[in-house]
Amino acid sequence: MKRITLTILLLPFLLCWLAGCSKSELTAYTQQGMVYFYRTAYGITNDSTTLSFAIKADTLVADTVWLDVRIMGEAAPKDRVVKLEAWADSTTAVEGVDYTFLPSVIKAGAFTARLPVLIKRNAGQKTRELRLLVRLGTSADFAPGALGMTSGQMPGATLKYLIKINDFLTKPANWESFLVYYFGAYSQVKYKLIIDATGRVEFLTSGADAVIGPTVAFYALQAQQLQAEMEAVNGPLLDENGNAITFPH
Incomplete structure (x- = not known):
């Protein structure tokens, strides 16, 4: 008897809930790009x-x-x-x-x-x-x-x-994280020397024109060779701060 009574009491609420569901419609969620x-x-x-x-x-x-x-x-x-x-x-x-x-x-x-x-x-x-x-x-x-x-x-x-x-030479973004191990401390004069010796203006490690460590080491040797040739004629090569240009050994 208690079960029947409970069912009778809940029936109106169930009918109302079903009626509400039948009237609701699903709407697509849209968001601005x-x-x-x-x-x-x-x-x-x-x-x-x-x-x-x-x-x-x-x-x-x-x-x-x-x-x-x-x-x-x-x-x-x-x-x-x-x-x-x-x-x-x-x-x-x-x-x-x-x-x-x-x-x-x-x-x-x-x-x-x-x-x-x-x-x-x-x-x-x-x-x-x-x-x-x-x-x-x-x-x-x-x-x-x-x-x-x-x-x-x-x-x-x-x-x-x-x-x-x-429109002046600035330190490449990967100098301190990569190039420093091959070229040493940065200066504008050294960077210009490297560009003149190698013909390269960028030394990226990703992309179609990427370079790897041994290649950069070879570029450092090219720069040192050009430096020696210049110094044989003009004396020590100094950077913009008056410091001698050196490379890691």
């Missing part, structure tokens, strides 16, 4: 890069920096526009004079893209390094994405990317 700069593990240009015209041909008047981005969510059946903008408070480069944002698009069906920023050469870059802090803005297709792991050398996401621009 998001995009972020992607950090690769152990990359030396994770958050920034330096474009130095000093290691480019004298006739070059502009060059392009490519920024890697990824989307959050699904790919779309159409091309979508990404908005790049300068973070004014942290940027000393002048738009139209030192840089121009070129059309930035993620192609239909794509999850990633490389977005171009045109960097322009001018006389002021010979004495002053400029900064262009690029950030992702909001376009009709994308909002800035959520941050991921950005500490240390972990891969993940970031919403800003620093481009440093100059």
Whole structure:
């Protein structure tokens, strides 16, 4: 009897719950597209890069920096526009004079893209390094994405990317972590000597033009040979600080 009574009492609530379920409809979850700069593990240009015209041909008047981005969510059946903008408070480069944002698009069906920023050469870059802090803005297709792991050398996401621009020799990003073991302490004069001796302006450890340790050791020998030839004519080769140029033995 108690079981029958309990059933009778619960029946109205059960009927109401079923009625509510019959009226509800499943709706698809949609989210605005998001995009972020992607950090690769152990990359030396994770958050920034330096474009130095000093290691480019004298006739070059502009060059392009490519920024890697990824989307959050699904790919779309159409091309979508990404908005790049300068973070004014942290940027000393002048738009139209030192840089121009070129059309930035993620192609239909794509999850990633490389977005171009045109960097322009001018006389002021010979004495002053400029900064262009690029950030992702909001376009009709994308909002800035959520941050991921950005500490240390972990891969993940970031919403800003620093481009440093100059027209004088600057220390390569991997000098202290790699090149120092073959070339020793950095100086502009030594770097120019290495470039003249080897014909190379970059010594990257990844990508199509990557170098390995034994190759860099050979480059160091080439630089020392050129140094000996120069010193035989002009005397000791000194760097910009007045120190003698030396290489590890």
